[in-house]
Amino acid sequence: MSKTSTPARSTEPVTAVPVRYPERWIAAGVILVLAAMFVHMLVTNDAFNWPFMADHMFSEPVVRGVWITLSATVLSMVIGVVLGIVLAVMRLSGNPVLVSVSWLYTWFFRGVPRLVLAVLFGNLAILYQTVELGLPFDNYWMAWLGMEGDARFFEIDTRTALSGYTAGLLALSLSEGAYMAEIIRAGLQSVDKGQTEAAQALGMSRGRVLRRITLPQAMRVVIPPTGNETIAMLKDTALLAYVPVTIELFYQLQAIGARTYQIFPMLVAACLWYLAITSVLMVGQYFIERRFNPGQHGSIRNRIVGGAHR
Amino acid sequence: MSEQIQEGTVVEASEGTGPPVDALVVAENVHKSFGRLEVLKGIDLHVRRGEVMCIVGPSGSGKSTFLRCINHLEKLTAGRLWVNGDLMGYRQKRGRLYELRDNEIAAQRSDIGMVFQRFNLFPHLSALGNVTEAPVQVKRVPRAEATARAVELLERVGLPDKADAYPDQLSGGQQQRVAIARALAMEPSLMLFDEPTSALDPELVGEVLDVMRDLAEGGMTMVVVTHEMGFAREVGDSLVFMDDGMVVESGTPAEVLSAPRHERTQAFLSKVL
Ligand SMILES: Nc1ncnc2c1ncn2[C@@H]1O[C@H](COP(=O)(O)OP(=O)(O)OP(=O)(O)O)[C@@H](O)[C@H]1O
Ligand SMILES: [Mg+2]
Numbered sequence A: 001m002s003k004t005s006t007p008a009r010s011t012e013p014v015t016a017v018p019v020r021y022p023e024r025w026i027a028a029g030v031i032l033v034l035a036a037m038f039v040h041m042l043v044t045n046d047a048f049n050w051p052f053m054a055d056h057m058f059s060e061p062v063v064r065g066v067w068i069t070l071s072a073t074v075l076s077m078v079i080g081v082v083l084g085i086v087l088a089v090m091r092l093s094g095n096p097v098l099v100s101v102s103w104l105y106t107w108f109f110r111g112v113p114r115l116v117l118a119v120l121f122g123n124l125a126i127l128y129q130t131v132e133l134g135l136p137f138d139n140y141w142m143a144w145l146g147m148e149g150d151a152r153f154f155e156i157d158t159r160t161a162l163s164g165y166t167a168g169l170l171a172l173s174l175s176e177g178a179y180m181a182e183i184i185r186a187g188l189q190s191v192d193k194g195q196t197e198a199a200q201a202l203g204m205s206r207g208r209v210l211r212r213i214t215l216p217q218a219m220r221v222v223i224p225p226t227g228n229e230t231i232a233m234l235k236d237t238a239l240l241a242y243v244p245v246t247i248e249l250f251y252q253l254q255a256i257g258a259r260t261y262q263i264f265p266m267l268v269a270a271c272l273w274y275l276a277i278t279s280v281l282m283v284g285q286y287f288i289e290r291r292f293n294p295g296q297h298g299s300i301r302n303r304i305v306g307g308a309h310r
Numbered sequence B: 001m002s003e004q005i006q007e008g009t010v011v012e013a014s015e016g017t018g019p020p021v022d023a024l025v026v027a028e029n030v031h032k033s034f035g036r037l038e039v040l041k042g043i044d045l046h047v048r049r050g051e052v053m054c055i056v057g058p059s060g061s062g063k064s065t066f067l068r069c070i071n072h073l074e075k076l077t078a079g080r081l082w083v084n085g086d087l088m089g090y091r092q093k094r095g096r097l098y099e100l101r102d103n104e105i106a107a108q109r110s111d112i113g114m115v116f117q118r119f120n121l122f123p124h125l126s127a128l129g130n131v132t133e134a135p136v137q138v139k140r141v142p143r144a145e146a147t148a149r150a151v152e153l154l155e156r157v158g159l160p161d162k163a164d165a166y167p168d169q170l171s172g173g174q175q176q177r178v179a180i181a182r183a184l185a186m187e188p189s190l191m192l193f194d195e196p197t198s199a200l201d202p203e204l205v206g207e208v209l210d211v212m213r214d215l216a217e218g219g220m221t222m223v224v225v226t227h228e229m230g231f232a233r234e235v236g237d238s239l240v241f242m243d244d245g246m247v248v249e250s251g252t253p254a255e256v257l258s259a260p261r262h263e264r265t266q267a268f269l270s271k272v273l
Helices: A022-044 A050-057 A060-092 A096-111 A114-122 A138-144 A164-190 A193-201 A206-242 A249-260 A263-291 A300-305 B063-070 B102-109 B127-137 B143-156 B172-184 B202-217 B229-235 B253-258 B263-272
Strands: A130-134 A152-157 B025-034 B037-047 B052-056 B078-083 B090-093 B096-099 B112-115 B190-194 B221-225 B238-243 B246-251
Touching (some): A050 A249, A060 A206, A193 B102, A206 A263, A249 A263, B037 B063, B037 B246, B052 B063, B127 B143, B127 B172, B143 B172, B202 B221, B202 B229, B229 B253, B238 B253
Parallel strands (some): B052 B221, B052 B238, B190 B221
Antiparallel strands (some): B025 B037, B025 B078, B238 B246
């Protein structure tokens, strides 16, 4: 609005010389040379043995390993999310017993490395020969009441129940539950208190408020980190090899590598498989995010850094 | 003397199970403390069926807290509150007071509509979804029926073409009208309004007050916390002035607004009128 020195009104189009950035060109040149060297190495170094890799990457046990890896990822995430919801609700319940149990659970399963958990669960059979379902402490109170026999209804051999795969899956799911609990807790806490009050004022019970109002809104905050968790889980299924689960993808690839002395091609194959599955998962995440953002129009970029308002 | 109601405990209560008077809302010596801060210091009020009661008072005087006590969003520290003959939040049996379970309190609340200052629409649901949610989920009304009724209600609040809009696509006034429709969808016998126009731009206040006026003319019982003295004077049957957690003065709007008897009422009115 200043009125000082108004220059003559110009109507010419702007034809200024743009600013040059020579340093950007130098940087780009260096990067291109490095990239060329890398590609050259990929092609010329015999250790890669591409034909061998291509031959074995799709062999039958490897493909089955991919399915095992995928199923372990999906199953442990599903169990982990359900467990996470339960733990998060317990944590926010205000009941001191539930709060402490949830806290202890999270403390333990976040504190112990997944690799250790996987091996630990693989060796649980040492602890118990059989898994039995029945009333607790029956050997004490039945004797005390003068009764014979036991109060166990169902019994199964631990080695059968906890095959390598089940044990590994259990380790991964329980560990995931602890992480998901924190993510879901943050999501639930991000929902405005007014939402709960409005829903309660309409006569919705607590459970219904959680299912219909709070959780769906928490999803927006929960989904992106859950996508991260899923991808991390996909990669952590490689830990199943240490339970050991021999049908798992990484175990199979390594086994082929060790047997044929073609270690490196099989490691590259592992990278490629994990990258491929991760990419598929990312596409899935994109659609799930869209599903839980109805009415959120305009691009994410516009919402975060501003832009033309529609 | 007031009996203290403590969380999770069974309390001795006076005999008799019904409210002492026949009115839709009966508040008897309602106290509420947050920790050591006493916000309500013994409120006695009756709201008759079909009455529109406006509550005014300075900020922090406990108006919202009292409103939230009516539908038990806040637990009373002492006193009793009945809506439609039901003791809110408790069951009285053989002279003792038992806390109601969550779903029993929810059932009591479903008969009381509430409209908030900040609208509190559900952002993940469309306007229609907001209005049908509670009838479908709580009352188990078939979805088709609930939808037809919601369309009617949205028409009634002047938003026939906004059924598919999401809250963030609506203006403040429109959001508040959807919020009113949402509360009405439960066919409540009482409507609570907590400063429904305070968060609105001045030019949007009128459209919300119009809807409330229609509602009052239709015979709805309403308790309205408001700073809109014009609305209180025209639509209100009674006016309550609250200050510092107590009812200082009450009467018809004309009496209280034109001839306030209390110094505190006078001081407050001279600031807002
Ligand atoms: N959940 C709470 N915890 C602690 N203090 C609270 C809580 N809710 C309200 N208060 C306090 O109670 C007092 C009364 O609050 P209330 O919201 O009922 O006032 P109000 O009359 O509605 O005021 P306003 O006109 O500003 O809305 C205030 O001092 C407030 O700080
Ligand atoms: Mg208030």
